[in-house]
Amino acid sequence: MTAHWGYRFLVRAYPAGPRRDEVLDTLLALGRRAPSWREAANLLRHGLRARLGRPASGAVVAVALLVALTTGFFAAALSTRAAWEAVPDYPSGARLxxxxxxxxxxxxxxxxxxxxxxxRDPTGDHQWLEPFNEDFAYAGxxxxxxxxxxxxxxxxxxxxxxxxxxxxxxxxxxxxxxxxxxxxxxxxxxxxxxxxxxxxxxxxxxxxxxxxxxxxxxxxxxxxxxxxxQPGWVTAVGVVFWLLGGLAGWLVIGWASRRTEAVGGMARFLSAAATIAALVFLTPLTLLGVIGFVAETWRFDRPGQPFWSWSMVWGYGCNALGVLLLITALIIAVAGGRARHEEQIGPDPRFHRSGPI
Incomplete structure (x- = not known):
């Protein structure tokens, strides 16, 4: 019997390996035809959790969530900045x-x-490596x-x-x-x-x-x-890329976590330390971005600074240092870790039947 295409798509939330095949085989054996919303959420939740490895550790989940929120923030900032180039300019001529x-x-x-x-940037300084003035804002x-x-x-x-x-x-x-x-x-x-x-x-x-x-x-x-x-379609672009960027961050941190899971000593310690240090610098920036995004979406105030404006001035380089530390952690994972097929967390068995118990 061929499993419904929805199941084949959903089990890809699990990292490649025996556990993914086992979950799909179980669904095949139970004769499931199409996933319900509860089954889809269950498979995605456990599959993404399995990508982090270390079943007994809750800290890795917290770290992955913060990394995903941060990478989503940067993806949303870059995508909305690019989208603004397509926003119509101010009226001119008779309309103005x-x-x-x-x-x-x-x-x-x-x-x-x-x-x-x-x-606009009142300082006139548009160099990437130097912070913008705190008055950085939309041109009016x-x-x-x-x-x-x-x-x-x-x-x-x-x-x-x-x-x-x-x-x-x-x-x-x-x-x-x-x-x-x-x-x-x-x-x-x-x-x-x-x-x-x-x-x-x-x-x-x-x-x-x-x-x-x-x-x-x-x-x-x-x-x-x-x-x-900010037009609604620009906001929609930001939401979509925040989700995509967050998913990418989760997958990358999961890959690094699994790669260093079986590695002891300095490589594992340095990779974890660099990631945590990066989050110390970047989490405040990300949380400010979340607040700014909500305020900009719901028009709580007249247009001023974009939701990501603090990324231009945050700590006079703390944001750049945080990104550098994340890259360093990834390099350490690549150089010092080794991949292995770990024991993964499966979906809740209650959803392998016709309904929850």
Whole structure:
């Protein structure tokens, strides 16, 4: 009898060897036709666990999870960075003029976008081996009145600008006062207002204030900036590559674990030590990336830094050191370990029957 193709695919979660063949033969003998969702999850869970070897060790599972999360993070960062190259640029011509004149009608306007099509780095330093400035962020388009200032009361003008944006199809997500905080009382001393609005793929931040030095009497400073939300398809690319990168990391750490399992002495110790040291440097970076990815996906704040921005400045080289240590651990496993077919963990026997007991 020929096993269902789904079983043949699922048992590949096990490393090549006698145990994989044994699991498939068992399914054949039991006459299973197609895997249920519970059987699929069971085979994948035990198969991937078997790839780590060392059945009695729980530490290897924790290490593999952290490595998988980290490699997934880097894969998602690289893939979304590449995907952003296909995201449409800011509007221009009449479309841009419609936005700028909605905010500043009847005023001469000056504006410009940050250097860099997708991201800006205020230091101007784009060398791979040097950390970027902590202000590394998405490139935006800023615009304002040619003379920097607008005549009148900022409160009245701001309310009118807000209504103009709403009438033009913008949704105001947030509005708040700005100003200095009184040291004695801790209360805000309002001297301006700001808002964040969105329309389609664009986010608009508008701020007014009278706090700018040399602001003429009876006038106020005003500035607006456009940013782009991360498109949903870019987020989907990130999720897919995070999963693929995590799977690749799990498989590699499993291969290294099995290769060094039977090896004692210095090679095994150095490989494990290098991996753990790498995770000390990289795990905080990865966790920050997870938080940033969720925030960027759910639009908790106006677009600013990409979810992987900390990888550019983390510890002034700690991220590079962590990657180097992971590579070192892999090299040690290749050079000092030896492959063998270990005793592997099989799937839960309850799922070899027609259903769970």
């Amino acid at each position: 003029a419609e936005i700028t004149t909605t905010v500043f009608p009847s005023l001469p306007i000056e504006g410009g976008r940050d250097e860099g099509r997708v991201f 388009y800023s615009f304002g009145p040619a003379g920097m200032y607008v005549s009148g009361d900022y409160r009245t003008w701001f309310g009118q600008a807000r209504q103009r944006l709403i009438d033009a199809g913008w949704t105001v997500r947030e509005e708040y006062p700005t100003g200095a905080t009184d040291i004695a009382s801790g209360l805000l001393e309002p001297s301006g207002r700001a808002l964040v609005a969105e329309r389609g793929p664009l986010s608009l931040h508008l701020e007014t204030t009278v706090d700018v030095v040399d602001t003429p009497a009876g006038e106020f400073y005003a500035l607006a900036s456009l940013n782009r939300w």
